Amino acid sequence: MAILKFRIYFEEDESVYRDVAIRHTQTFRELNDTILKAYEFDSKHKATFFRSNDHWQRGREISLEKYDKEYKAPPLLMAETSIGSEIRDPNQKFIYLYDFNKNWTFLVELINVSKEENPKISYPSTVRVEGIAPSQYGTKGLLGEKFADVEEKYDLSSVGDGFGEKDEDGEDLGLGEESQGGDEEEA
Template identity: 80%
Template sequence: MAILKFRIYFEEDESIYRDIVIKHTQLFSELHEAILKAYEFDSKHQATFYRSNDNWQQGREITLAVYDKTYKAPPLLMSETTIGSEIKIPNQRFLYTYDFNKNWSFLVELINVSKEESAKTTYPSVARKEGIGPSQYGTKGLLGEKFADVEEKYDLSQVGEGFGEKDEDGEDYTSEDSNEVEGGEDE
């Protein structure tokens, strides 16, 4: 059985990617779910794959559902289409779009085909993660999810009561004072 390794690049930054291994007999719906899991996205929105060429042009569409839009050709459904059936060239590419309002776009490229299946691996599986992926709904970064939760719960951009611009003696704190404190005064 062929094991396919796809590299899924975040379209806006190709240094951010996830490698996913999947059997050629598995469905596009499984690849779709693996991509969402790898980038820590939920599965609440519409999605579609497009078969693509070396120039990343949109080809045949493989959708999660038939959407209310005009298609050049009838779309294939992710839940009925095996990945192996759409591999036409050795370095096959797909475009993947998730959440048509936010328009998250990913570049999906076949980077390896192996005949050896690992008994320890449950397919599909994330084989490699590079870079901090985008946050689906807000801030995410080096500080992690807990900081993002705090940031969402409390509006940290507003100065709260008790945190005004006065020093300990109750005097207004001005930029002149800050220069004296930072630079120090010659006495």
Template identity: 75%
Template sequence: MAILKFRVYFEEDDSVYRDIAIRHKQSFLNLHEAILKAFEFDSKHQATFYRSNDQWQRGREITLEPYDKQYRAAPLLMKETTIGSEIKDTNQRFIYTYDFTKGWTFLIELINVSKEENPKLTYPAMVRKEGIAPSQYGTKSLLGERFADVEEKYDLTKGAEGFGEEGEEGVDDQEASADDTGTDTGDEF
């Protein structure tokens, strides 16, 4: 059984992407769910795929369900359409749009075809993750966006190299000894 590996780029920043491996007999519904999981989005909104070409033009639509809009050709349904049936060439591309109000758009590119399944994976599977996924609802931390940049750059997780507690114990000891000796620390007016 063929395993297809797709690179799913966040349209607004191509340094943010996820690689997803999926069996060619699995459906676009499976790919839809894998993309949402990979980018940590919920599944509460409308979604559609478009078959695409090298210029990222939108072609035949593969929808979650038929929507109340005009179609040039009747859309295919995600749950009924296998991935392999829509692969027309070795560089096949798709455009994925999620939450039509917000307009989240992802560019999907076939990057590898393999005959070997990895027995350790449950398909579809995210096999590579690059960049920080956008926040679906635009929520920000209390410290704002700048902290996320610093955190990513310096890896501020507890116990990370360079961010331990060494060297901090001497500060209190120095202040205490300065008070004991009567030395002016400059705190009093």
């Protein structure tokens, strides 16, 4: 059974990519799910593949479902289309579009075909990860959940003791904390 290895580039930064190994008999739906998992995206949005050429021009569409839009030709459905059936040349390319509102675009390129399965791998599988994946919903994902906990615990948004405001002569302008020594009298 042929094992296909695809390199999935994040369109905006080619140094960010994931390599995925998949059987040629598996479907585009399985490839879709593997790409989302590899980039740590959820699966709540619309998605489609386009068969492509060396110039990354969009060809025949292989869609998650038939969407309410105009098609030049009816799309193939991911769940019904095996990957091997859409391989036209040894360097076959696809464009993967996810979340039509955000237009996450990935360039999918066939980089290797092997006749031997690796018994240690459960296909489909992500076999290589390069670069930091983009955050699907903003920058919080880059910092992780722990940063939000630290921010709440230490309340980093308020001004603490010792950070009052002073004018150029070093006199307190009264803009800092209210309790700056209690009953000090003005000189």
